[in-house]
Amino acid sequence: MSAFDSHAFYEALTKQCAFRTLNDPDSYAPLPDNWMIGVSDVVGSTKAAAAGKYKVVNMVGTTVISAQINCADGRAYSFVFGGDGAGFAIPPDRAEAAGATLATLAAGRCRAGAPRAAAKPGIEYDYQHRFFLTCHI
Numbered sequence: 001m002s003a004f005d006s007h008a009f010y011e012a013l014t015k016q017c018a019f020r021t022l023n024d025p026d027s028y029a030p031l032p033d034n035w036m037i038g039v040s041d042v043v044g045s046t047k048a049a050a051a052g053k054y055k056v057v058n059m060v061g062t063t064v065i066s067a068q069i070n071c072a073d074g075r076a077y078s079f080v081f082g083g084d085g086a087g088f089a090i091p092p093d094r095a096e097a098a099g100a101t102l103a104t105l106a107a108g109r110c111r112a113g114a115p116r117a118a119a120k121p122g123i124e125y126d127y128q129h130r131f132f133l134t135c136h137i
Contacts, residue, residue: 009035009091010076031078033135036095038088040064040102043126045084057084060125063105064088071101085127095131102129 013029021027031037042048045057064086065079072094079088090098106127 031089031134032091033133034092035134036090036092036098037132037134037137038068038090038098038102038129039085039132040087040105040127040129041085043128045125048125049084054083057125061085064102064127064129067101067105068098071097089134099131102127105129 009032016022016027042057042060048057061084062081065081068088077088077090079086106129
C-alpha cells in the first residue's frame with residue numbers, strides 16, 4: 001500500500017453503527033503493512049494499583065493517548081487504553097512525531113519542557129514504549 005493509500009485508510013473503512021458489529025470479524029480490516037504499532041506501559045503500575053493508586057495509574061496511562069491525539073494534528077488514528085498504558089496504530093509519516101512524543105513522556109517532560117514533577121506534584125511514573133511495523137506482527 002502506498003503512502004497516499006495509508007492516509008486514506010480510515011476513510012475507506014466501513015463505518016460501524018451498532019455495537020454488536022464489533023464482535024463480527026468481517027467488521028475489521030488489516031492495517032497496511034507499512035504502518036506502525038506503538039505500545040506503552042506505566043512501569044510499576046501493578047504494585048501502585050495494589051497500593052490503591054489505580055486512579056493515578058489510569059490517569060498516567062491515558063497521557064499516552066492524549067499526547068498522541070495532540071501529536072496527530074486532528075488526523076484520525078486507532079488506539080486502545082489498557083489501564084496502565086495504551087496501544088495505537090499510525091501511518092509511517094507520523095512515526096517520527098509519535099516517537100518523539102513518547103520519548104518526551106518517557107523523559108518526564110510536559111509540553112512546555114518542564115520536569116514531570118512540575119507538571120503534577122506527587123505523580124512520578126516512568127513509561128516504557130516500543131514501536132513495531134505491522135508487517136512484523
